[in-house]
Amino acid sequence: MTVNRRFTLAARPQGLPKDSDFLLTQDIVPPLQEGEFLIRNHYASIDPAIRGWLEPGGNYMPPVPIGDAVRASTIGVVELSRHPDFTAGQWVMGLNKVEDYSIGRGDGFTQPIDVDAVPSPTAYLSVAGAVGLTAWFGVEDVMQPAAGQTVLVSGAAGAVGSLVGQLAKRRGARVVGIAGGAEKCARLIDRYGFDQAIDYRGKDVEALSADIAAACPDGVHFVYENVGGACLDAALLNLAQGALVVICGLISEYNSAPQGARNIWQLLVKTATMRGYLISQYLDRFPEGVTAMAKLAGEGAIVYDEHVEDGIDNALPAMLRLFDGSNQGKMILKLI
Numbered sequence: 001m002t003v004n005r006r007f008t009l010a011a012r013p014q015g016l017p018k019d020s021d022f023l024l025t026q027d028i029v030p031p032l033q034e035g036e037f038l039i040r041n042h043y044a045s046i047d048p049a050i051r052g053w054l055e056p057g058g059n060y061m062p063p064v065p066i067g068d069a070v071r072a073s074t075i076g077v078v079e080l081s082r083h084p085d086f087t088a089g090q091w092v093m094g095l096n097k098v099e100d101y102s103i104g105r106g107d108g109f110t111q112p113i114d115v116d117a118v119p120s121p122t123a124y125l126s127v128a129g130a131v132g133l134t135a136w137f138g139v140e141d142v143m144q145p146a147a148g149q150t151v152l153v154s155g156a157a158g159a160v161g162s163l164v165g166q167l168a169k170r171r172g173a174r175v176v177g178i179a180g181g182a183e184k185c186a187r188l189i190d191r192y193g194f195d196q197a198i199d200y201r202g203k204d205v206e207a208l209s210a211d212i213a214a215a216c217p218d219g220v221h222f223v224y225e226n227v228g229g230a231c232l233d234a235a236l237l238n239l240a241q242g243a244l245v246v247i248c249g250l251i252s253e254y255n256s257a258p259q260g261a262r263n264i265w266q267l268l269v270k271t272a273t274m275r276g277y278l279i280s281q282y283l284d285r286f287p288e289g290v291t292a293m294a295k296l297a298g299e300g301a302i303v304y305d306e307h308v309e310d311g312i313d314n315a316l317p318a319m320l321r322l323f324d325g326s327n328q329g330k331m332i333l334k335l336i
Contacts, residue, residue: 002029002038006069007098007315013054016255016323021054022070022316029101037081039092039102039110043308045073045125046318046331051254060278069097070315074335075113075124076102091115093124098315100335111286117294120306124290126159126330127304132293133286134248134279135163139171140292142246142277143222147172150216152235154200155226157184159304159330160248162192163293164224166302169193173222176215178208178231180325191303200231205263208234219243219270228252228261236263245274255323305329 008025032038052059053071064071075093078086083106086092094110096102104110115121118128126132138160145151151168155161156177165175165188176196177188185197196215200208212220212234219240225232228250235245245267267274282289296302307329309318314333321327 002101003027004029004099004101005312006100007312008069009054009064009066011066012056013051013255017051017054017316017319019316024312025069029103032080032082032103034082035105037083037086037104037106038079039074039076039094039096039104040079040336041074041076041096041100041102042334042336043075043122043125044096044098044315044333044335045129045131046309046315046322046333047072047130048249048251048254048322050319051323060280069099072096072098072333073125073130074098074102075121075129076335078104086110086112091121093129098312098333098335100312118297122306122308122332123294123297123304125332126306127163127297127302128290128294130279131159131330132163132297132304133282133289134160135167136289136293137279137282137285138224138246138248138277139164139167141282142275143168143224143244145171145173145222148174149221150174150176150218150240151222151224152176152178152212152216152220152238153194153224153226154178154228154231154235155249155251156188156192156194156197158226161224161226162188163302163304165192165194168222169195170301176212176220178212178227184325191305200227203230205230205233205237209237212238222246224248226251232261233263236261236266239266239270239272241270241272243270243272245272247274247276251323306332308332308334310334 074096157179188194188197223245226249229252
């Protein structure tokens with residue numbers, strides 16, 4: 001019998017998740033049915049989207065049921081298989097759960113991966129995974145910035161934001177990032193090659209808007225929004241004519257009542273557009289994005305950072321790092 005440890009949802013979080021909202025449980029992996037395969041998860045991706053999946057209404061995916069393991073993208077190795085397309089010893093990635101073992105069913109949610117094509121298997125949870133694909137399609141398909149245009153990225157030192165900035169720079173755009181603290185702002189310029197960095201800490205909308213105006217005197221042509229709240233409101237006050245605001249995330253509002261955007265009237269003033277963006281829209285093009293991002297990373301054409309916490313016991317502390325900003329790169333949980 002194979003024992004499976006699972007990071008299980010015990011109660012719906014009210015505000016910031018806490019210890020009593022989760023349990024570390026154990027159960028026995030059931031026998032495989034025909035068409036199934038057993039994955040030993042090595043790493044799990046800890047993403048802001050998980051917080052939305054814990055809500056009773058979910059977000060763009062159904063809510064995680066009380067008593068079930070928390071949903072997450074994972075990479076691991078097939079240990080046993082009763083599926084013709086998956087064999088023991090094969091590395092795979094997919095949308096599974098924070099648990100030692102997951103059962104795959106060949107339904108498209110789990111795909112084989114080539115770990116020899118990337119510097120580390122964890123790259124499939126960062127630069128060549130959903131994070132990298134979110135940046136790739138957001139820049140190359142949704143925004144398509146060009147030379148002479150300015151891109152403003154909030155949460156710019158984060159896993160997605162740092163890649164968005166680098167990809168936009170490769171297209172010739174001028175890139176300004178918003179991040180929290182002097183250290184992260186310095187990293188935007190020194191490591192990720194942003195043209196300018198703005199520290200949002202301790203600033204209200206008016207002060208942040210003034211900083212954006214100073215950094216972007218001709219206005220902002222593209223806003224890649226990961227934070228929401230004051231960051232979004234300040235960006236709206238600095239739009240160029242015909243600007244595009246891409247809403248990828250609103251992490252500042254995930255643990256509190258939504259604040260809303262007070263300056264949305266600027267969309268009218270600047271004949272601008274605001275749109276939501278989910279990487280799931282590009283599911284059929286994932287291989288294209290994985291190939292492109294893995295190639296850039298392998299060539300050293302873009303840089304990326306990962307913050308790996310060790311052990312399923314640290315699942316909640318890893319998640320909380322996303323909300324206090326103490327993570328130093330893509331948040332990943334090592335399970336083995």
